[in-house]
Amino acid sequence: MMNFSTNALGGSHASKENIPASSKIDAPPQVQRAKQRRVLGVLSENEQHGRSSLSQGSHFSKPSSLSDSSQLAFLGCSSTSNYDVYVEEASEVVLAASGQEEISNSCYPDVDTAALQHEDLRLLLELSSSSCQDASMQSDKSLMSEEVLCVSEYAEDIHLHLRESEMRTRPKPGYLERHPEITNGMRVILVDWLVEVVQEYKLRSETLHLAVNYLDRFLSCTAGVKRGKLQLVGTAALMIAAKYEEILPPELNEYVYTTDNTYTKQQLVRMEHVFLRVLAFKMVAPTTNQFLRLFMSIHSVCADTENLALYVAELSLLEIDPFLQYTPSIVAAGAYCLATYIVNRSFWPDSLHAFTGYPTATLVPCVTDLHKLYMSAENHPQQAIREKYKSSKYCGVSLITAPAVLPFYK
Numbered sequence: 001m002m003n004f005s006t007n008a009l010g011g012s013h014a015s016k017e018n019i020p021a022s023s024k025i026d027a028p029p030q031v032q033r034a035k036q037r038r039v040l041g042v043l044s045e046n047e048q049h050g051r052s053s054l055s056q057g058s059h060f061s062k063p064s065s066l067s068d069s070s071q072l073a074f075l076g077c078s079s080t081s082n083y084d085v086y087v088e089e090a091s092e093v094v095l096a097a098s099g100q101e102e103i104s105n106s107c108y109p110d111v112d113t114a115a116l117q118h119e120d121l122r123l124l125l126e127l128s129s130s131s132c133q134d135a136s137m138q139s140d141k142s143l144m145s146e147e148v149l150c151v152s153e154y155a156e157d158i159h160l161h162l163r164e165s166e167m168r169t170r171p172k173p174g175y176l177e178r179h180p181e182i183t184n185g186m187r188v189i190l191v192d193w194l195v196e197v198v199q200e201y202k203l204r205s206e207t208l209h210l211a212v213n214y215l216d217r218f219l220s221c222t223a224g225v226k227r228g229k230l231q232l233v234g235t236a237a238l239m240i241a242a243k244y245e246e247i248l249p250p251e252l253n254e255y256v257y258t259t260d261n262t263y264t265k266q267q268l269v270r271m272e273h274v275f276l277r278v279l280a281f282k283m284v285a286p287t288t289n290q291f292l293r294l295f296m297s298i299h300s301v302c303a304d305t306e307n308l309a310l311y312v313a314e315l316s317l318l319e320i321d322p323f324l325q326y327t328p329s330i331v332a333a334g335a336y337c338l339a340t341y342i343v344n345r346s347f348w349p350d351s352l353h354a355f356t357g358y359p360t361a362t363l364v365p366c367v368t369d370l371h372k373l374y375m376s377a378e379n380h381p382q383q384a385i386r387e388k389y390k391s392s393k394y395c396g397v398s399l400i401t402a403p404a405v406l407p408f409y410k
Contacts, residue, residue: 155294155355158294162290162291163286165285166327166328172324175216176219178219179223180224182227184321186227186230192384193231194234194238195208195384195385195388198211203242203246205310205314206289207238208238209288210285211238211240212317214237214241214279215234218233218237218279221278232271235258235259236268252269253265288313288335289313289332290328291328291329292309292310294332299349303395307389307397308339308343308395309336310335311394314389315377316331316370316373330362333352336348337360342400367406371406375402375404
């Protein structure tokens with residue numbers, strides 16, 4: 001597991017779930033910055049050829065020294081290399097040898113073609129050393145604040161809106177086929193790293209879910225992203241999600257610091273520009289976390305069940321297959337159903353059946369997949385989520401033993 005030193009992050013900001021300022025470390029900044037950051041490692045030579053799944057044991061060694069600049073790039077590419085990203089659907093950019101661009105709009109027909117030809121999009125080709133301002137999204141309230149959920153008369157309207165919206169903001173399950181250099185194992189490592197960053201900066205769970213949604217949607221609408229830029233894409237996704245969700249998101253230099261200066265401020269800002277244009281500024285996306293909290297506001301559960309459901313929902317972020325085949329509402333319902341069965345041996349309640357229109361039979365495939373993921377979590381190479389939910393804050397739910405067989409199998 002990659003360790004992020006608490007002392008090394010003294011500059012992080014508080015958020016809705018942040019600890020009080022008085023409890024933060026008080027070591028001098030120069031001491032805090034002295035510790036070495038652990039970044040995503042370098043792809044081994046044998047793994048550079050061909051796609052490898054997580055089940056086949058794909059992994060990356062971690063750099064042991066910051067003196068070798070080649071090790072600072074995610075998955076083996078130098079941060080000074082060109083982007084080599086071809087946007088095929090959001091703004092289909094096909095690069096000729098001359099560097100000319102042909103742009104068409106097929107994924108988001110309402111995107112202005114002229115805007116997509118803006119100079120910022122050239123960071124898909126190369127990075128300029130010129131300075132540019134941070135096109136920060138203004139901090140906004142969560143789409144699904146707990147205060148709103150408590151107002152029962154709005155619950156049905158909220159649910160209807162989320163169900164309609166989730167169909168418009170779904171990533172494509174098979175998008176990795178469009179990125180020959182990126183494997184499922186690489187994405188798993190990236191998401192695991194994002195979990196640790198979110199934990200270190202005390203960001204909200206919703207920020208993590210949004211960041212993964214943005215990451216998957218960006219990769220669904222692009223092609224040919226190099227493995228050395230995958231961490232840059234993931235960091236930009238988290239940066240945008242934090243700006244949307246958090247009261248006080250981390251500053252830009254903190255994101256540079258979390259990557260151990262693998263990428264510069266300018267690279268992050270320009271990737272943010274491209275990210276927003278590729279997604280057509282459609283940043284409001286229903287997540288599994290939002291649906292799950294809505295369901296628990298309709299039919300309340302005990303603390304163990306609540307935290308276990310949240311744990312299962314976060315585990316589902318690790319795997320594209322099969323969980324991108326399900327909508328966020330189905331995954332949320334499946335996590336709720338599995339958690340209630342593990343803790344109380346109860347099933348999908350009638351109140352939520354009536355509220356969502358999902359009968360238990362509809363949830364069985366997803367619950368079955370979630371159960372398999374839960375049972376394999378202890379032996380999973382990436383342990384950030386499981387370690388997170390071992391803490392007393394989450395009632396240590398990742399240590400709960402689940403039944404080996406669910407009644408659905410019978």
